Amino acid sequence: MKTAGPVLSVLLVILGIWYAATVFMNAPQVRDAARRGNVELTLGQTIAATMSEKRPMLAAPHQVAAELWKGIVSEKITSKRSLVYHALITLQATMTGFGLGVVIGVLLAVGIVYFRVIDLSVMPWAIISQTIPIVALAPMIVVLSNSLGLGDRLGVENRLVSKTLIAAYLSFFPVLVSMVKGLRSPDPMQLDLLRTYSASGAQEFLKLRLPSSLPFFFASLKVSIAAALVGAIVGELPTGAVEGLGARMLVASQFGQPLLMWASLFAATLLAGVLIVALGVVQRLADRMMGARA
Known part of the structure; x- marks a missing residue:
C-alpha cells in the first residue's frame, strides 16, 4: 500500500504524456483528412478524432487496451487471432x-x-x-x-x-x-x-x-x-x-x-x-x- 501511491502517480504521468503525444502525432493526418473532405474541425473535434484513428501514427492508450482485451479475452485461445x-x-x-x-x-x-x-x-x-x-x-x-x-x-x-x-x-x-x-x-x-x-x-x-x-x-x-x-x-x-x-x-x-x-x-x-x-x-x-x- 505504501508503494501504490507513487506507482499510480507515475502511471498517471505516463498516460498523460502518452495522450498528449497521441494528439500531437495524429493531428496532422486528421487535419489533412478534414481538408480533403472540405470539413472544418474545431480544436475539440480534432482532439477527439486523434483518439479514434483506425491507423494512427501513435495509438491512444484506450485503443491499445481495447485491442489487447480483444486479443486476450474475446478470441478463443485456439484461434490464430488470439x-x-x-x-x-x-x-x-x-x-x-x-x-x-x-x-x-x-x-x-x-x-x-x-x-x-x-x-x-x-x-x-x-x-x-x-x-x-x-x-x-x-x-x-x-x-x-x-x-x-x-x-x-x-x-x-x-x-x-x-x-x-x-x-x-x-x-x-x-x-x-x-x-x-x-x-x-x-x-x-x-x-x-x-x-x-x-x-x-x-x-x-x-x-x-x-x-x-x-x-x-x-x-x-x-x-x-x-x-x-x-x-x-x-x-x-x-x-x-x-x-x-x-x-x-x-x-x-x-x-x-x-x-x-x-x-x-x-x-x-x-x-x-x-x-x-x-x-x-x-x-x-x-x-x-x-x-x-x-
Missing part, C-alpha cells in the same frame, strides 16, 4: 532457450571459478559476445541452424531451434556473471573454517559456495528470462514465422495495423511480467527450503 495463442508459441521458445542459457551460464561459471585457465580464456570471449547486435546475429543463427539441419536431427522445427539458440545466447550471460560473483562471494574465513574440518571440494561447493550464490542466481534469472523473451521475439522476425508475438508485430507492421502491433507489444510485456512474478515465487520457495526467514 494473442494468448501466439504468446504460448513465443513462451515455448523462451523457456527452452532460457533453460539452455541457464545451464550454459552455470556450467561456465563453475568452470571459471574452479579453473583459472577457463577464467582467462572463456570470460573475455563471453563479454565480447554480448557486444554483437542481436539483430545482426539472429539471421546468421537462422541460416546456420537451417544449413546444419539441427531441427531435423532433434526432431523439432528448425524455427524453434533458431529461436531457442537466440534466446539462449541472450540469457546465458546474466547468469554467468552473477554466478561467478556468487560462487566467489564466501568470506575467506568461511573457506578456511571448512578446510579445518577437512571438507572436500564437493562439500565446500554444496555447503558454502552454492547457498551463497543463490541470491545472485535468482537476481540474474529475472534479467535472463526477460532477455530470453526478447531473443525469442527477435528470433521470429528473420525466420518468416507466422506464429508468435514477434510474428504478429511483423505482420501488423507490414499490413499497416498499428493497433495490433501495440497490442502484441503489450502482450509481450504482460508475459514478461508473469514470468518474473513466477520466478519470484520460486525464489521464495527456495529460500524457505534453505532455511531463510520469510
Whole structure:
C-alpha cells in the first residue's frame, strides 16, 4: 500500500504524456483528412478524432487496451487471432532457450571459478559476445541452424531451434556473471573454517559456495528470462514465422495495423511480467527450503 501511491502517480504521468503525444502525432493526418473532405474541425473535434484513428501514427492508450482485451479475452485461445495463442508459441521458445542459457551460464561459471585457465580464456570471449547486435546475429543463427539441419536431427522445427539458440545466447550471460560473483562471494574465513574440518571440494561447493550464490542466481534469472523473451521475439522476425508475438508485430507492421502491433507489444510485456512474478515465487520457495526467514 505504501508503494501504490507513487506507482499510480507515475502511471498517471505516463498516460498523460502518452495522450498528449497521441494528439500531437495524429493531428496532422486528421487535419489533412478534414481538408480533403472540405470539413472544418474545431480544436475539440480534432482532439477527439486523434483518439479514434483506425491507423494512427501513435495509438491512444484506450485503443491499445481495447485491442489487447480483444486479443486476450474475446478470441478463443485456439484461434490464430488470439494473442494468448501466439504468446504460448513465443513462451515455448523462451523457456527452452532460457533453460539452455541457464545451464550454459552455470556450467561456465563453475568452470571459471574452479579453473583459472577457463577464467582467462572463456570470460573475455563471453563479454565480447554480448557486444554483437542481436539483430545482426539472429539471421546468421537462422541460416546456420537451417544449413546444419539441427531441427531435423532433434526432431523439432528448425524455427524453434533458431529461436531457442537466440534466446539462449541472450540469457546465458546474466547468469554467468552473477554466478561467478556468487560462487566467489564466501568470506575467506568461511573457506578456511571448512578446510579445518577437512571438507572436500564437493562439500565446500554444496555447503558454502552454492547457498551463497543463490541470491545472485535468482537476481540474474529475472534479467535472463526477460532477455530470453526478447531473443525469442527477435528470433521470429528473420525466420518468416507466422506464429508468435514477434510474428504478429511483423505482420501488423507490414499490413499497416498499428493497433495490433501495440497490442502484441503489450502482450509481450504482460508475459514478461508473469514470468518474473513466477520466478519470484520460486525464489521464495527456495529460500524457505534453505532455511531463510520469510
